[in-house]
Amino acid sequence: MFESHDTIASEHQERCWQEVQELLKDHEPKEIEWDALTLLPFLTMCIKESLRLHPPVMVISCCCTQDIVLPDGWVIPKGVICFINIFRTHHHPSVWPDPEVYGPFCFMPENSKGRSPLAFGPFFSGPRNCIKQTFTMTEMRMVLELTLLCLRILRDKESLRKPELILTAEGRLWLWVEPLSTSQ
Numbered sequence: 001m002f003e004s005h006d007t008i009a010s011e012h013q014e015r016c017w018q019e020v021q022e023l024l025k026d027h028e029p030k031e032i033e034w035d036a037l038t039l040l041p042f043l044t045m046c047i048k049e050s051l052r053l054h055p056p057v058m059v060i061s062c063c064c065t066q067d068i069v070l071p072d073g074w075v076i077p078k079g080v081i082c083f084i085n086i087f088r089t090h091h092h093p094s095v096w097p098d099p100e101v102y103g104p105f106c107f108m109p110e111n112s113k114g115r116s117p118l119a120f121g122p123f124f125s126g127p128r129n130c131i132k133q134t135f136t137m138t139e140m141r142m143v144l145e146l147t148l149l150c151l152r153i154l155r156d157k158e159s160l161r162k163p164e165l166i167l168t169a170e171g172r173l174w175l176w177v178e179p180l181s182t183s184q
């Protein structure tokens with residue numbers, strides 16, 4: 001089972017690598033503009049899928065500034081403090097067909113149709129959302145782009161999630177890294 005997961009992960013990595021190669025075609029990495037990094041759609045879907053499965057911020061709290069009527073008629077009165085479980089939302093089977101499986105294609109536009117924009121919110125939304133959301137996404141694209149150019153990454157050991165103030169990994173994340181010249 002793990003082997004097939006690793007094979008799929010490898011295919012995703014290969015596709016990301018090709019996308020990066022395409023972006024860089026006639027350029028040096030240092031010539032790539034910050035905005036051009038948004039032209040990595042599959043890599044972006046992979047980042048989003050990682051944030052869906054493992055949202056660093058799992059729960060946030062909000063104070064209702066008005067009465068909120070839920071779809072089944074229950075009302076959360078103004079002034080009540082609610083805890084919103086981002087992790088649970090990201091793993092809810094009514095929204096995500098195969099919630100525990102890593103599947104970046106769920107973020108393709110045609111597969112996102114009809115899904116509430118609130119079903120995926122690692123940075124949350126509304127007036128208290130993460131002020132560094134765009135920066136963080138671009139930074140992750142950039143780090144992955146530069147990493148994929150020279151390294152192939154494989155999982156070394158299985159890691160379990162460790163929920164703390166933010167989500168971490170029990171015993172840390174162990175990766176196996178190969179220079180690309182020897183693995184390609």
Ligand code: HEM
Binds near residue numbers: 060
């Ligand atoms: C993957 C990385 C990150 C994730 C998943 C994340 C997620 C979040 C979430 C869910 C909130 C809302 C918290 C709440 O309402 O209680 C938040 C708020 C915030 N984040 Fe991030 N964040 C990330 C990176 C960063 C970085 C790199 C910075 C700054 C350099 C940052 C700065 C902030 C600030 C200042 C707020 C508070 C905004 C406010 O209350 O008005 N975040 N973040």
